[in-house]
Amino acid sequence: NAGVTQTPKFRILKIGQSMTLQCTQDMNHNYMYWYRQDPGMGLKLIYYSVGAGITDKGEVPNGYNVSRSTTEDFPLRLELAAPSQTSVYFCASSYGGQLYEQYFGPGTRLTVT
């Protein structure tokens, strides 16, 4: 059982480049989430989705875009990378709501120089 998988594990981008962080879950969860974690800090929610075709902004959405065309996949797009986006990015999924736990992927470490 793979759970939540993320690719790539590491990436270095130059300022102004674009990239897509991939996230896939095999648990048939409706809810999926993208977080970022800066060094020594807690996680901050970027975007989340409550089902295919439905997405919504979290605390820090600026500079990012998401789409959810299938239940399994929730890619995160960085259009014009900036040094402030240097962070570790975690994807998570859940059945949703208060009663259910979130399952997290291993993370993508992104450096923008």
Next chain:
Amino acid sequence: DAKTTQPNSMESNEEEPVHLPCNHSTISGTDYIHWYRQLPSQGPEYVIHGLTSNVNNRMASLAIAEDRKSSTLILHRATLRDAAVYYCILYFQGAQKLVFGQGTRLTINP
């Protein structure tokens, strides 16, 4: 979102119980209390959650005060692998998402 307050850091010894406190004085009646932990260089993992009654699972126990203004995560017999940042989070009805705070960094001494 209702706020939680946790100590920045705690230290304990291997094979001893650990009690991690969390204050949430503004909790409302339908807010669930969730705990997650994050081991070094890993994504967070779920530990336990509850509403009013104390809860036990294979990882830990959650003790919730009668007035629900505080709770305590109990690790019954700490191991070195329990060294992590522990997050106490209130998940309110209809929120659809967790909001992580700073958490408590737990150090376990051999």
